[in-house]
Amino acid sequence: MARSDQLDRLEEVLGYQFRDRALLERALTHSSYANEAPKSEAVRDNETLEFLGDSILGFLVAEMLFEAFPGFREGQLSKARSHLVSEPSFARFAKELGIGEALLLAPGECRSGGRVRESLLADAFEAVFAAVTLDTGLGAARDVARKLFAGAVAELDPGELSFHDYKTALQELAQGEGKPLPSYRLLSESGPDHLKEFVFEVVYDEELSARGTGATKKEAQRQAAKAALALRLGRATRA
Numbered sequence: 001m002a003r004s005d006q007l008d009r010l011e012e013v014l015g016y017q018f019r020d021r022a023l024l025e026r027a028l029t030h031s032s033y034a035n036e037a038p039k040s041e042a043v044r045d046n047e048t049l050e051f052l053g054d055s056i057l058g059f060l061v062a063e064m065l066f067e068a069f070p071g072f073r074e075g076q077l078s079k080a081r082s083h084l085v086s087e088p089s090f091a092r093f094a095k096e097l098g099i100g101e102a103l104l105l106a107p108g109e110c111r112s113g114g115r116v117r118e119s120l121l122a123d124a125f126e127a128v129f130a131a132v133t134l135d136t137g138l139g140a141a142r143d144v145a146r147k148l149f150a151g152a153v154a155e156l157d158p159g160e161l162s163f164h165d166y167k168t169a170l171q172e173l174a175q176g177e178g179k180p181l182p183s184y185r186l187l188s189e190s191g192p193d194h195l196k197e198f199v200f201e202v203v204y205d206e207e208l209s210a211r212g213t214g215a216t217k218k219e220a221q222r223q224a225a226k227a228a229l230a231l232r233l234g235r236a237t238r239a
Contacts, residue, residue, distance in 0.1 A: 053130035061085050064150075071177070129144070167225045170229055180206075
């Protein structure tokens with residue numbers, strides 16, 4: 001595929017067309033390629049763009065999380081950001097965009113699997129966001145980030161971000177909002193001793209209640225808290 005066609009395709013999947021395509025070329029230039037290029041060509045690699053892009057993505061993803069989860073406390077937001085702003089996450093997006101095929105690598109780096117190496121893909125993904133920002137500003141980078149990360153943000157599990165300690169997460173949420181602590185009430189207990197089933201109700205701020213069932217009182221309370229979190233934060237949680 002011709003180089004211009006590669007860049008056209010990448011712009012298409014990004015949903016962004018560069019005014020200065022030289023910025024995109026630099027974002028896709030690995031240091032191995034730049035080091036082996038003739039000095040007269042003055043080829044610049046993407047390492048400083050990676051640095052800038054990492055900070056830009058950290059901010060844009062944090063902004064999305066702040067808007068999507070207004071009830072989260074700082075620790076939960078930080079954990080979510082760490083999950084999304086990471087090498088595996090960036091490498092996955094880079095693969096989906098086809099960045100690996102467009103990377104400029106030295107022959108040796110290419111033969112050693114550079115086009116599929118997560119660290120190189122993640123670095124190039126960061127560099128591309130820096131290039132978009134330098135090309136037309138943060139607003140354009142925000143538009144691209146919201147398009148790419150929307151699904152990943154929507155799939156976040158509030159319980160996982162609280163280490164599956166749903167009762168603690170619900171309590172911290174109440175404290176953060178200046179509301180009374182959640183209260184739990186046993187609704188029913190049934191079954192023989194070896195096969196008990198408990199049903200608990202949790203009440204959050206007297207306006208929201210949820211129920212949970214479990215083989216122990218602790219598990220029933222945990223499931224009730226999980227259901228209440230899902231209702232309060234507007235996100236379905238997984239077991």
